[in-house]
Structure formats: C-alpha cells, structure tokens
Amino acid sequence: MTAMNTLKRIFAVLLLAPALALAAGGDVKLDRAPINPDDQASLQRGARHFVNYCLNCHSANFMRYNRLRDIGLTDQQILDNLVFTGAKVGDLMKISMDPKESKEWFGAAPPELSLIARSRSSHAGSGADWLYTYLRGYYRDAERPTGWNNTVYPNVGMPHVLWELQGEQVLSERKVQGAGFEKSELVLKLEKPGNLTPVEYDQFVADLVNYLVFMSEPARARRETIGMFVLVALGLLFVLAYALKKEYWKDVH
Ligand code: HEC
Known part of the structure; x- marks a missing residue:
C-alpha cells in the first residue's frame, strides 16, 4: 500500500469515527427524568438515599458534606443524619473501600460519582435521563455473576443495590x-414486587437523580445570581461611560 493510500484510509476512519460512535450510542430509549433542581425537599431526600445506598461503594470526591447547606440543611443536621463514617462536616464524601478490592469483587471499580450526571449526557438524553432510566432498568439475568443485568448498561458490574x-x-x-406489521420487542416486567410500589420507586429514583445532578453542579444557583449582578453592573458602567463620553466631546465639535 502506498503512503497516499494509507493517508486516505486514516482520513476515512477519522471522518467516520463520530458517526460510528453515535450509532453505538445504543437504541435504548431514555425516560425523561422528572426532576426539579429547586425542590429542596426532594434534594434532601436524594442526599439521604445517596449516603445510605451509594456511598458505601462510590465516593464523591469533589463534594464536601457542608456543601449540603446549599440544599437547606444545617451542619448539625448533616452530621446527625448523613455522616456515618466519622468524617467531619468539612470533609469530602469519601469511602474507605480499596478500589483494587472492589475491582476483584465486581470486575470493575465503582467510579467516583460527583460528575456522573454530566458525563452521561448524550444525544439520547440528558445525564439525568440516563441515570433515571439506568436505576430503573435492572432485571434478573442468571448468566451474570451478580445475577443482574441492565437495559441501558448491558453486562454492568454493579449489582442492583435497590x-x-x-x-x-x-x-x-x-x-x-x-x-x-407485527414485531416483538423486549420490555421490563415486574415479577416480584419490592417494598415500594412502582410509583414510589420512580419517585425514590427521581429524588436520587435530582441529588446526583445537584452534585455535578452544586454552585449552579449561586452562579446564576452572580451572573445577574454582573449584567446589572455592566449596564450601569455602560450608562456611566456614555455620559462621560458626552461630557468629554461636547466642546470638540
Ligand atoms: C456494591 C457496590 C456498589 C453500590 C452500593 C453502588 N454501586 Fe454503582 N457501581 C458499582 C460498580 C462496581 C460499578 C462499575 C460497573 C461497571 O463498570 O461495570 C458501578 C457503576 C455505577 C454507575 C455507572 C457509571 C458509569 O458511567 O460508568 C452509576 C451511574 C452508578 N454506579 C450509580 C450508583 C448509584 C446511584 C448508587 C446508589 C443507589 C450505586 N451506584 C451504588 C458498585 C456499586
């Protein structure tokens, strides 16, 4: 093969790669996550679910406990209800599990989750939609070592912790x-009910996802307020500058 041909091939692959990546993005339809970032009660429930059910394996290394003041909790409430590891209120949400061990147990290390809602956003839906569908998409599969599989994350290493x-x-x-036409499609069916009704479970997951989204961007509310101040200040500066310009030039003509 000549050098020219090789170059052509490389270009072809480079051009095609994004299209292939999109095609591999999966044909699973994502459900829209019914979340509301301004609903503090939901965020507080979600924080509790996260600490109780996820923090054993996943850490949130960019999240300090006292950031939870932003969702309306006092330091004392945070310490009493959400810190079980002897951590201090200013500490990061870390876990003590050794990543090497978890890799042995689950075949994969549980990733850090403070940015997960952002990293999972795609053309198929927001990161929140992906998480909402993922946490409701577990089904029994005897061929998997954990006994579980998942519709949006095939052959996932994480067991169905909920x-x-x-x-x-x-x-x-x-x-x-x-x-x-007639076609068949695969659907999830609840075979054995759990402690929550399906409606309650969806609400549980929605609160949890609401919180995971908050963790991805805890300063969102504050940033929006700062943005407004900046715009107003710029507006005032403009008025001032314009008045000055008029003052300076009024005798020139
Ligand atoms: C028993 C340990 C364990 C618990 C508890 C656990 N996870 Fe996981 N989780 C894992 C492992 C292991 C993986 C990696 C799976 C893989 O890559 O196949 C994972 C992967 C994930 C992923 C996929 C990340 C990605 O994009 O690759 C998400 C999202 C997630 N977990 C969320 C949660 C949430 C939310 C909770 C709490 C409800 C939770 N996990 C509780 C072990 C756990």
Missing part, C-alpha cells in the same frame, strides 16, 4: 401489532 425497594424485574418479549 432491589429490595424495586423488587425483581425480568425482560420479557411482547408482540406489537401495527398497521400491516
């Missing part, structure tokens, strides 16, 4: 009939 709440789903085939 199964007592959600119950057990299975993947089952359903025939869909349309005008002149």
Whole structure:
C-alpha cells in the first residue's frame, strides 16, 4: 500500500469515527427524568438515599458534606443524619473501600460519582435521563455473576443495590401489532414486587437523580445570581461611560 493510500484510509476512519460512535450510542430509549433542581425537599431526600445506598461503594470526591447547606440543611443536621463514617462536616464524601478490592469483587471499580450526571449526557438524553432510566432498568439475568443485568448498561458490574425497594424485574418479549406489521420487542416486567410500589420507586429514583445532578453542579444557583449582578453592573458602567463620553466631546465639535 502506498503512503497516499494509507493517508486516505486514516482520513476515512477519522471522518467516520463520530458517526460510528453515535450509532453505538445504543437504541435504548431514555425516560425523561422528572426532576426539579429547586425542590429542596426532594434534594434532601436524594442526599439521604445517596449516603445510605451509594456511598458505601462510590465516593464523591469533589463534594464536601457542608456543601449540603446549599440544599437547606444545617451542619448539625448533616452530621446527625448523613455522616456515618466519622468524617467531619468539612470533609469530602469519601469511602474507605480499596478500589483494587472492589475491582476483584465486581470486575470493575465503582467510579467516583460527583460528575456522573454530566458525563452521561448524550444525544439520547440528558445525564439525568440516563441515570433515571439506568436505576430503573435492572432485571434478573442468571448468566451474570451478580445475577443482574441492565437495559441501558448491558453486562454492568454493579449489582442492583435497590432491589429490595424495586423488587425483581425480568425482560420479557411482547408482540406489537401495527398497521400491516407485527414485531416483538423486549420490555421490563415486574415479577416480584419490592417494598415500594412502582410509583414510589420512580419517585425514590427521581429524588436520587435530582441529588446526583445537584452534585455535578452544586454552585449552579449561586452562579446564576452572580451572573445577574454582573449584567446589572455592566449596564450601569455602560450608562456611566456614555455620559462621560458626552461630557468629554461636547466642546470638540
Ligand atoms: C456494591 C457496590 C456498589 C453500590 C452500593 C453502588 N454501586 Fe454503582 N457501581 C458499582 C460498580 C462496581 C460499578 C462499575 C460497573 C461497571 O463498570 O461495570 C458501578 C457503576 C455505577 C454507575 C455507572 C457509571 C458509569 O458511567 O460508568 C452509576 C451511574 C452508578 N454506579 C450509580 C450508583 C448509584 C446511584 C448508587 C446508589 C443507589 C450505586 N451506584 C451504588 C458498585 C456499586
């Protein structure tokens, strides 16, 4: 192969790569996450769920406990209800599990979660939608070492840590009939109910996702306020500058 041909090939691959990556993005439809970043009660419930169910394995290295003041909690409330590890209120949300050990147990190390809502956003939906669908997408699969599989994250290493709440789903085939065609599609079916009803479970996950989104950008509310101040200050400066210009030039003409 000549050097020219090789170059052409490299260019072709470079041009095609983004299209291929998009195609591999998956054909799973994401459910829209019903979250509201201004709902403090929901964020507080979500923080509690996160500490109780996720922080054992995942850390949130960019998140300090006292950042939870931003969702309306006092330092004492944070210490009493959310810190179980003997950490201080100004500490980062870290865990003590050794990443090497967790890799042995689950085949993969649990990633750090403070930026997860941002990293999972794609053309198929926001990071929140992905998380909302993921945490509701676990189903029984005897072929997996953990006994679980997931619709949006096939062959995931993480077990279904919320199964007592959600119950057990299975993947089952359903025939869909349309005008002149018949096809089958795979749907999730709740086989054994959990401690929560499906509606309650969806709400539980929504609160948790609301909190994960807050962690990705804890300063959002403050930044928006600062932005308004900056705009107003710029406006005032403009008026002042214009008045000055008029003053300086009024005798020139
Ligand atoms: C028993 C340990 C454990 C617990 C508890 C746990 N996870 Fe995981 N999690 C993992 C492991 C291991 C992975 C890596 C899976 C892989 O890469 O296959 C993972 C992966 C993830 C991912 C995918 C990250 C990515 O984009 O690759 C998300 C999101 C996630 N966990 C969220 C959560 C949430 C939310 C909770 C709390 C409800 C939670 N996890 C509780 C072990 C755990």
